[in-house]
Each structure stands twice: as C-alpha cells, then as structure tokens.
Amino acid sequence: MLVYVEQKALEESHLLEDKDFEKVQHKLKPFKEGVDDLTDKVDFIICLGGDGTLLYVSSLFQGSVPPVMAFNMGSLGFLTPFQFSQDFKQEVSRVMQGSAPLLLRYRLKCVVMKHETGETTRNVPHVKNIQKEHKSLKTHKLVLNEVVLDRGPSSYLSNLDLYIEGRRVTTVQGDGLIISTPTGSTAYAVSAGASMIHPSVPCILLTPICPHSLSFRPIVVPAGVEIKVVTSICLV
Secondary structure (H helix, E strand, C coil): CCEEEEHHHHCCHHHHCCHHHHHHHHHEEEECCCCCCCCCCCCCEEEEECHHHHHHHHHCCCCCCCCEEEEECCCCCCCCCEECCCCHHHHHHHHHCCCCCCCCCCCEEEEEECCCCCCCHHHCCCHHHCCCCCCCEEEEEEECCEEEEECCCCCCEEEEEEEECCEEEEEEEECEEEEECCHHHHCHHHHCCCCCCCCCCCEEEEEEECCCCCCCCCEEEECCCCEEEEECCCEC
C-alpha cells in the first residue's frame, strides 16, 4: 500500500519530534498542491478534519474523485459522518471490506471567461464544449459546494444577467448570486435563505445574496442545465 501525504503535513514540528513517526515515514509519499497530479494514482482517501477539509480534498481532483472516508474532527459535520474518537481502526476495516454504503455527490463545472465588449452570449460556446485551451478562458474548475459571484469590496449593488440554457431569466440586483449543488445547499445558500436539499436530488440551487428586488427568490433547476452569468453595470 502506497500512502500519499501532503508535504506540509510531514513538515509539522510535532511529527518530526515523534520517534514512532520515524518508523513509518519511509512508507509515505509526499505531494504538493498544484504541483503533483494525483489523477489515477489514488484509490481511496481518508480525510481528517471538518467540512472545509473535505472540500479541499475534492478540489485536488479535477477529474473523478476517489471514494472519501471523512472523519469529523472540526466544528461542522454535514459531510463527515465518521467519528475519529471512536474505534477508527474498526471503521476503516469495515469500509475497506465493502460493508459501508457509497453516496455519490454532484459537482459543478465552473468556467470563467473574458467577455469581449459587444459580444453576445450566443457567441460563447456551451459550457460542456469549453476546454481548458480556450483562448478566453480564465478559470476551469470542478467544485463540490458552490460558485459565488459577489460585489467584493465595492459598496455598489452588482448587476448580474442570468441565463439558463441560453435564455435570459432575470437580472440579479444585490450583493451577488450563489450557484450551489445539493451538497452546497447546507452551506452559504442556507445562510442566505435557501432550503436544504438532499444530496441525492439531481438539481442546482440558485440563491440571490441580499437581493434588491423581491421578485427573485431562491429557485431550483434540473442538474445538467447550463447556467451563464454575465456581469453588467453597477447601480448606486
């Protein structure tokens, strides 16, 4: 068995001072985020931390994510059902033997592109057809929780033109917009007034952040639809 561990974890002072750690150190293979590609190298992940740690683990794999066994050692535990304080060895053995259910989670493909002045949204290719080599591409990521577009440090309202499957739905006026998966519905979205959604429901949740108008409340659309958000002018 080959065990991959973050390089910065191996450099922690309390590990370097532990004599028992020296006995197993040679069995660990370090990796660095953004440098080493773990695709097709990892078959199983054990995550120690809270929900934020699990989201970070998901971001390391921009292709398919291996099965993750998440132990709750943080303040939140929506995504981390296993307790490390209990008999963790027995829990790991049970999972390795195939005696635990596997829950699949949806992720969003997030693409940020430079929108040329005068260019219509129809000239932008469908998100499924946008590759990492596209000339106007700024960001290309798969996200587990949500995509948030907000006004940042600006004191003005943001104007965001929302399109679903190429059709303009509305202009979101407010502090921003949250586009979340069912997994992300328990995070920022629920704090902004949206409902929690069971992770097995195939959908995408759209939640305005402090909307200026009462005409746009949180809405749910089917999973797999293309959502385009185009920045517009700002209002005082």
